[in-house]
Structures are given as structure tokens and as C-alpha cells.
């Protein structure tokens with residue numbers, strides 16, 4: 001990524017915050033102005049008491065107190081503003097990236113590991129917002145402080161000012177080879193950090209499975225290898241940056257010694273007053289401090305490029321086309337017309353001129369050997385995937401509409417496995433329909449043969465953990481079906497709805513679905529032939545070779 005592109009991205013991203021960032025920068029510059037004024041006032045005070053000046057002492061003491069008060073006030077305002085700006089910008093950027101990822105297209109699998117995404121939304125957002133809200137105004141202040149102090153010193157002693165400028169090798173930190181090496185090291189560190197986070201996230205999520213596989217010590221070992229790699233990379237960068245800073249700081253030390261000896265020599269010859277000597281030393285430290293700050297800020301800005309690159313990859317994820325939901329009335333059917341589909345990285349066509357019809361109000365079983373394309377068929381109906389050719393159409397008596405993200409509101413989908421989220425059972429059910437009444441919740445639980453919920457001591461307010469922890473697989477599956485029933489869509493797709501149920505409960509579930517769900521078209525993906533016998537139609541999918 002070119003530096004210009006990085007700056008452009010930062011400029012676009014900081015929209016809405018640019019005014020506040022500028023104000024914070026101006027406050028920093030005012031702080032610099034006041035501190036230079038303070039040096040000027042101190043010089044005069046010392047010259048007055050050593051009788052090198054006949055100015056009014058009281059006036060200068062007053063000015064010194066005002067300067068000190070102003071410096072304190074400005075630093076408090078700037079710290080408060082910087083912190084508030086930083087957190088607001090960080091939240092906003094993370095919010096925007098989160099929305100982007102949530103709305104991004106999905107072609108059957110994620111393009112990045114979720115641990116990597118989390119790492120980018122955490123660490124990289126922190127780096128970028130810190131740089132924009134704190135380092136950038138600080139850089140402006142530093143440059144002004146440096147320029148002002150140098151100019152003031154130049155007024156007092158031209159030769160000393162030029163000597164000081166020449167002995168400070170800050171250019172080293174701005175050199176191309178320095179920036180290139182820092183960027184490479186930072187990129188490697190960020191990538192390794194993402195791998196650590198992915199490993200942590202995945203292993204914590206599947207902690208019990210890993211224990212049952214007796215893989216815990218391997219998982220621990222992998223973490224320690226990853227962390228060691230990260231540590232080595234961080235140390236490599238630290239050594240490089242410490243060496244570069246050492247060069248710069250040596251320059252500062254030489255500068256300070258030069259100014260001190262220069263002042264002493266002048267005082268000895270009578271060309272430098274006490275006031276001037278104090279001003280020299282104050283100004284040298286005012287030139288040196290910003291130089292040290294600069295030597296810290298430059299590596300921080302190099303890190304920003306890497307973080308911007310990583311955030312840009314998230315921000316560049318393709319999002320689904322937005323549009324108004326197209327709610328269709330009455331009983332709905334779905335028709336696939338000569339659909340061809342292959343995954344972009346797949347080895348074969350999953351569908352080749354595939355056609356089928358799910359009549360309005362029907363109860364259809366979708367059967368076929370594993371890997372034949374049943375889930376792919378559902379993804380096409382939900383418009384998560386687009387057919388390479390052919391059409392997927394939703395229809396009722398009045399209209400037929402091609403499947404798109406806008407027609408998704410007509411479909412309720414209950415995927416395989418445990419899909420509950422942490423919270424109460426009520427929270428989980430309301431995800432299906434936030435406006436559902438108590439009666440509707442109870443009715444849905446009844447149809448899904450999940451009445452057991454009402455017998456629990458806390459009933460609908462029973463808490464469950466991540467992925468429905470605290471409930472059995474079969475209980476979680478039935479609550480997920482109830483949630484699917486609550487969703488207003490007129491098509492209900494259940495993927496292996498009875499895989500965790502005993503045959504008696506499975507039978508009861510199918511009976512209730514047939515009798516009580518009158519307004520929906522039902523589709524059941526199943527491997528069980530017995531379920532097919534209870535449905536009004538069966539679609540058998542066959543593998544294409």
C-alpha cells in the first residue's frame with residue numbers, strides 16, 4: 001500500500017472527527033506557544049534580579065504565574081479531549097467494520113478466520129485511532145514546538161542553533177530503509193498476533209472437544225510455539241528500533257553538552273547573561289524533548305500503515321446489495337429452473353441443470369447422500385449463493401420473484417446443530433420475532449415439542465450459555481425449531497430437524513408440524529427415509545460426476 005493511499009483512507013475514515021482532531025491539535029500548539037512565552041518571561045526575570053535588565057519585576061512575576069496556569073489548563077483540556085476523541089473514534093470505526101463484516105457476502109465459507117477478524121477489530125483499530133487522535137495532534141505540536149524553540153534559540157545565538165540542528169540525526173528515522181524494515185517487521189508481528197488470537201479463540205470455543213480428543217497438551221504446545229515466534233519478532237523489532245533511537249539520543253546528548261559548554265564559555269567571556277544561559281538550557285530541552293517524541297512517533301506511524309492495510313482488507317469485503325425487503329403474501333412456493341452451480345474453489349459442479357418445485361403449502365423432504373448439495377440448495381433459496389445459470393424463484397398466486405437478499409424475509413431457516421446464543425430461552429425465541437407475544441412463544445414451543453421449557457423452574461427465563469450450554473442437544477434443537485416457527489416468513493426450512501431426537505419425539509414433532517403449521521411451506525432436509533414417508537412430497541438429489 002502506498003503512503004498516499006494510506007493517508008487518503010485515514011482522511012475518509014476520520015470523517016466526522018476531523019474538526020475535533022484539529023481543535024486538539026490547536027490546543028497543543030497553544031500549549032507550545034505558552035511554554036515558549038514562559039521561557040521568555042523567565043529569562044527576563046533572571047536578567048532583572050541579576051541587574052542586566054531594568055524591566056518591571058512584578059509584571060514579569062504575574063506573567064510567569066499566568067503562563068504556568070495556562071500550561072496546566074491546556075494540558076488538562078488536551079488530555080481530556082484526546083481521550084474522549086480516541087474512544088469515540090475507536091467505537092465508530094469498530095462499529096463500521098463490524099457492520100461491514102456482518103453484511104458482507106458469504107460464498108460458503110469465511111475469507112478470514114474469525115480470530116483474525118477479532119484481532120483486526122481490536123488491535124489494529126486501537127493502533128489507527130490512537131495514531132489519528134493522539135499521535136497526529138502530538139506530531140503537529142512537536143513540529144511547532146521544535147520550530148518555535150529553534151527560532152527562539154536562533155534569536156539568542158545563531159551559531160548554537162545551527163550546530164544543535166546538525167548534530168541530531170532524526171533523518172535516520174525518516175530514511176527509506178528504516179521505514180521499509182519497520183513495515184516488514186510490523187507486518188509479520190501483526191500476522192503472528194492474529195494467528196495467536198485465532199488459536200486462542202478456536203481452542204477455547206472447542207475446549208471440551210479438545211479435551212476428549214486428548215489434544216490439550218498439543219494445543220498448549222502450539223500456543224507456546226506461536227507465542228515464542230511472536231516474542232522473537234517483537235524483540236527483533238525492538239532491537240532495531242532501540243538501536244535507531246540510540247543513534248538519535250546520542251545526538252541529543254551531544255547537543256545538550258554543546259549548549260551547556262557554549263553557555264559557560266559565553267558567561268566566562270561576558271557575552272552570555274545568567275538569563276540567557278537559563279534560556280539556552282530550557283530551549284535545548286524544548287528542542288530535545290520533541291525530538292525524542294518524534295523518534296517515538298515515527299515507528300508508531302510506520303505501524304499505522306500496516307494496521308490501515310489490515311483494516312482496509314476488512315472494509316473492502318464485498319457487501320450484499322441492500323434494498324427494501326420484499327414481503328410476499330399468502331402461501332409461497334419455490335421453483336428452481338435449470339440451475340447450474342459450482343463453488344469457485346470447488347472441484348465439481350454441485351448442480352447441473354437442476355430443476356425442482358416446492359408447491360405452496362407442501363411439506364417436502366429433501367433427501368440425498370451426504371455431500372450431494374442439500375445445504376447448497378438451501379443457500380441458493382436464501383440467496384446466500386447465486387446460481388451460475390438458471391433461476392431460483394419464489395412465487396404465490398399473484399407474483400413470482402427471483403430469490404435475492406430482499407426475498408430472504410419470506411424464509412425461516414433452522415440450520416443443523418446447536419445454534420442457540422447465550423442469554424435466556426426467551427431471548428433466543430425473540431430472535432425469531434422480537435414482537436412475539438407470550439402466547440405465541442408458548443404455541444411455538446408446543447409445536448416444536450419443546451413444552452419442557454415451561455416446566456423448568458425459571459421457565460422461559462432459564463439462562464443458557466454459549467451454544468445453548470446447560471441444555472441437551474435435543475432440547476436445544478427443539479428450541480431452535482420454535483424460534484424458526486416464530487419468524488414471520490411463509491417458508492420454513494429445517495435442516496436435519498430430528499437428528500438429536502428419539503423416534504417417538506421425532507414422530508410427535510412431525511405430527512405437530514403437519515397439523516399446526518398451516519400457513520407455511522415446509523422443507524425438511526433429512527437422511528431418514530421414515531421422515532420422507534410422512535411428507536407430501538420427496539425431492540431426491542443425486543451426485544453429478
Ligand SMILES: Nc1ncnc2c1ncn2[C@@H]1O[C@H](COP(=O)(O)OP(=O)(O)OP(=O)(O)O)[C@@H](O)[C@H]1O
Pocket residue numbers: 107108109343344345346347350368369370371372373374375376377
Ligand atoms: N464453500 C465451499 N467451497 C467449496 N466446496 C464446497 C463448499 N461448501 C460445500 N462444498 C462442496 O459442495 C458439495 C455439496 O455440499 P453440501 O454441503 O451442499 O452437501 P450436503 O448434501 O448438504 O451434505 P451433508 O448431507 O453432509 O450436509 C460437497 O462436495 C462439498 O464438499
